[in-house]
Amino acid sequence: MTTPDLAAHVERGLTDLRDLVALQSVSAQGRMLNETAAAVSRLLEAEGFRVQAFPGEVAPILLAEAGEGPFTLLIYNHYDVQPEDPVELWHSPPFTLTERDGRLYGRGASDDKGELASRLAAIRAVKEQHGGQLPIRIKWLIEGEEEVGSPSLVQFVETHQAELQADGCWWEFGGLRDDGRPVISLGLKGIIAVELRCKLADSDLHSSLGAVVDNPLYRLARAVASIRDDQGHILIPGFHDSVREPTPADLAALETIDSGEKHLKDTFGLKRVFAEGTEYAYRTNFKPIVNVNGWGGGYQGQGSKTVLPAEGFVKLDFRLVPGQDPAHIVHLLRAHLDAQGLQDVEIVELEAHQKSARSDMTAPFVQACISAARHVHGEPVVHPSAGGSGPMHPFTDTLGVPCVAAGIGNSAGRVHAPNENIVKEHFVKGVAFGVELIGRLGKGG
Amino acid sequence: MTTPDLAAHVERGLTDLRDLVALQSVSAQGRMLNETAAAVSRLLEAEGFRVQAFPGEVAPILLAEAGEGPFTLLIYNHYDVQPEDPVELWHSPPFTLTERDGRLYGRGASDDKGELASRLAAIRAVKEQHGGQLPIRIKWLIEGEEEVGSPSLVQFVETHQAELQADGCWWEFGGLRDDGRPVISLGLKGIIAVELRCKLADSDLHSSLGAVVDNPLYRLARAVASIRDDQGHILIPGFHDSVREPTPADLAALETIDSGEKHLKDTFGLKRVFAEGTEYAYRTNFKPIVNVNGWGGGYQGQGSKTVLPAEGFVKLDFRLVPGQDPAHIVHLLRAHLDAQGLQDVEIVELEAHQKSARSDMTAPFVQACISAARHVHGEPVVHPSAGGSGPMHPFTDTLGVPCVAAGIGNSAGRVHAPNENIVKEHFVKGVAFGVELIGRLGKGG
Structure with missing residues (x-):
């Protein structure tokens, strides 16, 4: 075993990151997705990966493979990013990786090109350690549709189950807290996004008619007030029945x-x-909840206007836990609204459903990740589930692979917002964590 | 008694109306209010009225007086109008009275310059009938702040009680239905306009935090759902206690x-x-109600956004009936929200309160109006109260004068909207109604 020159690998990794950030791979707008997929392929092929590209609904899905050993590690990342607007709020050009005060700013610097580049740098270091070989088998799935809800991924995982089989999956995201402790998450909540709509007239009326004509914004208030209680507990009958x-x-x-x-x-x-x-x-990790994301209808200007609005809408997202099926939850919501006499409140599903995922805390791969993080960063904070959502379910449930999110984000990383950034030192430590993790897995955990 | 040349008085009245519509007396924007007050004064002085102008908060209040007789008739009108926007939806210039297909279009053609001009034409005709004299005493109160909530009127009426004493008050608005039957209203509902606001954070959060952080739009939904039931009946304790x-x-x-x-x-x-x-x-005339005029908060664009909004608002108007005091209703609303645990929902009062007014159906003046309408138009539809609101309360309650709204509006009159209009024939019949009413009052009802 050679001691790798980590500083050199970090420098090269940051060069990769600068090149990747410069590619404006905004999936919501279909920008530069093929170019970015090709650039990522070239980076991986240069390290000996065999890379296949599969067509996705929006962007190519890359599946790369390299190495041999007692452990097969599946890595999940994505090369697409969120739109950069509002661009005027950026303090440096969003697609130019820019260092200021120990941070590296740029769209995708954290989510998820920074993680991709740091993992690649770790792989290079491990190869240097092992005379140009990897001590484990690595399968690397990199999609370009994560920021638009991963519309191709469930199907892709089902179709490629055999090729994707692994002993553990290193998931995207995660990071370091302000006190330096690493945050590791073993699962994600599921999500359904819906809009409730109510339209009771063809046009707005004078509000004096409210004596005889019902009000769609009241109907929506009734719906929302009936769905949860004051402590955020969901009241839809059957909603919690299948919770694991x-x-x-x-x-x-x-x-x-x-x-x-x-x-x-x-x-x-x-x-x-x-x-x-x-x-x-407990609530962040395990409690299924509903959010009101937005509400609109009628007059929203200054002062008052005596109008009886024709229609209105409310946007909701439900965060689900393992055992809950999104399609069934929509069915229960409809039944609940009907039982409340709210047949006139329409449910419009806004985006692809995602089921919840949660990995077994006691799985050897999970424990290896925790040990590696402890070794590199200090005692980790381990969340059985994150509060957010993502396309982890096909991995944990279809493939049956434990997934661990361990990344290089930070609490002021402004992911999805202007001035997205990573702390440069976190990138360095992220490379070290990758080296430590792969080394442990090569020795059997 | 001379038979008056009604056609000539109508022609002259329409000329007055054309001149008045040309004056852009938009009170919400403080446009041409003094000029219009001066023009109205000149028209009245030309008919022998002594006109006094009093300063109002926004525009002069005119009080004119003429004639002698067994009955003192107070007339209420206003010379201000609503803004003309959206001006691109007008089919002819808003401040140019324009005839098309038997209708006269222009801002204020109906509300309220058309009524003012038709009443003046009727007064001229009555004078011709009576050798240049009026058979009754007329006091004519014409304000220029009605479209901004009559902020000076309550105080003005209290201060000038003696000068305003009368046996009956001919109120603005009212009109003819599509079947030709006149609609007469003897009262108005009161109104309070409020905004409920809830702000629970300094900035928007990611919606995954909804597991642990409450949602201001849910809080507002709870508030609105608690205020009324599915039949529109208000549930605020004490709300109906003082209803007459x-x-x-x-x-x-x-x-x-x-x-x-x-x-x-x-x-x-x-x-x-x-x-x-x-x-x-019954509900239109007598039931106090609450309307949701508008609702805003969070994300209102296409699709979904997983945001937990920092704040939101709901705009409401309450329509009150006689006996209900607006200030006390706001107090009850606050107590109700507190009792519901909604101390974080703030109440912001948006505009001047108006109390409800209702006149005695059996008063001789009311019966005289009904008889005159029956004589000129056919069997009237008599509403004990309109569903709308206006500054009638100081007249019915402070002065103790029965008020009757009998005007020249029509169901497609588009009052407050682009292409406001009157049916030309209704102007003609409005003049005839005025002649009939004043004649009856001169003979004692």
């Missing part, structure tokens, strides 16, 4: 999480937080 | 109203109408 409860190991993990609700309260001036401590962590 | 119930005469009038809900349903494609027939008329 957290395991004893999942619950034990909560005790180790310093949830940070005080920090969140102070940073964002929060007036109503549902819970503290372990209960806060 | 309709009299037997008021209730008897309902039976004669063909409420027209079928026409309304068909015209506007209404999906949820609370009641039919007498119950429909």
Whole structure:
């Protein structure tokens, strides 16, 4: 074994990152997706990966493979990014990786090109360590549709189950807290996004007619108020019936999480937080919830206008947990609204459903990731599930592979927003974590 | 008594109307209010009125007086108009009275310059009938702030109670239905306009945080859903306690109203109408209600956005009935929201309160108006109250004068909207009604 020149691999990785950020691979706008897929392919082929590209609905899906060994590691990343607007809020050009005060700014610097580049740098370092060979088999799935809901991925994983079989999956995202502790997540919530619409007239009326004509915004208020209670608990009959409860190991993990609700309260001036401590962590990890994302209808200008609006809408997202099927939840929501007498409130599904995913806390791969993180960063904060959503379910459930999100994000990383960034030192430590993880897996965990 | 040349008075009245419409007296924008007040003064002085102008908050209030006789008639009109925008939807210039297909188009043609001009024409005709004299005393109050909520009127009436004393008040608005029957209203609902606001964070958050952070749009939904039931009945404790119930005469009038809900349903494609027939008329006339005028918050664009909004608002108007005090209703609303645990939902009052007004159906002046309308137009439809609101309360309650709204509007008059109009023949019949009414009052009713 050679001791690799990590600093050199970091430098090269940052060059890769600069090149990748310069490619404006905005999937929502279909920009430069083929060019970016080709550039990523070239980077991987240069390291000895055999790369196949498969057509996706929006962008090519890359599946790369290299190495041999006692462990097969599946890696998931994506090369597409969110749109850069509002561009005027960026302090440096969004597609030019720019260093300021120890941070690297650019669209995709964190989500997800920074992670992709740091992992590639780690792989190069491991190869240097092992005389040009990888001590494990790596399968690397890199899609270009993550920021538009991964519309091709479920089908792709089902079709390519055999090729994707692995002993563990290193998922995208995750990062380092302000105190330096790494955050590792073992799952994601599912999601359904819907719009409730109510239209009760062909045109707006004078509000004096409210004595005899019902109001669509009231109907929507009734619907929303009936769906949850004041503590955020969902009241739709049957909603919780198929929930798969957290395991004893999942619950034990909560005790180790310093949830940070005080920090969140102070940073964002929060007036109503549902819970503290372990209960806060429990809800983030395990509680299925509903959000009101937006509401519109009638007069929204200054002062008053005595109008009875013809129609209105509310946008909701449901965050689901393992065991809950999105299509069935929509069915239960419809039945609930009907039972409430709200047949006039229409449900419009806005985006692809995603099921929840959660990996087994006790799986050897999970424990290897935790050990590697502890070795490189210090004691990790392990979340049985993140509060967010993503396309992890086909991996955990269709392939049956435990997934671990361990990345290089930071609490001020402004992912999806102007001035997205990573802390440069986190990139360095991310490379070190990759070397440590692959090394451990090559030795059997 | 001379038989007056009604056609000549109509022609002269339409000339007055053309001149008045040309004056862009938009009170919301402070446009040409002094000029219009001066023009109205000149028209009245030419007929022998002594005109005083009093400063209002926005525009002069005119009080004119002429004639002697057994009856003192107070007339209420206003010379200000609504803004003309969106001006591109007008088929002819908004401030140029334009005849098309038997209708006269222009801002203020109906509300309220058409009524003002038709009443002046009637007064000229009555004077011709009576050798240049009026058979009654007329006090004419004409304000220029009606379209901005009459902010000076309550105080003005209180200060000038003695000068304003009268036996009856001929109110603005009212009109003729499509079947030619005149609509007379004896009252108005009161109004309070408020905005409910809820802000729970300093900035928008990612919606995955909805597991632990409450949602301001849900809080507003709870508030709105708690204020009324599915039939539009208000649930605020104490809200109905001080309601003055309709009299037997008021209730008897309902039976004669063909409420027209079928026409309304068909015209506007209404999906949820609370009641039919007498119950429909009862609600329009007597039921206090709440309207949701508008709702805004969070993401309102295409598709979904997984945001937890920091804040939101709902605009409401309450329509009140006699006995209900607007300030007390706001107090009850606050107490109700507090009792519901909604201390975080703020109430912002948007505009001046107006109390409800209702005149005694059996008053001789009311019966004289009904008889005059029956004589000129045919059997009237008499509403104990209109569903709308206006500054009638100081007249009915401070002065103790019965008020009757009998005007020249029509169901397609597009008041407050582009292409406001009157039917030319209704102007003619409005002049005839004025002559008939003043003549009857001169003979003692």
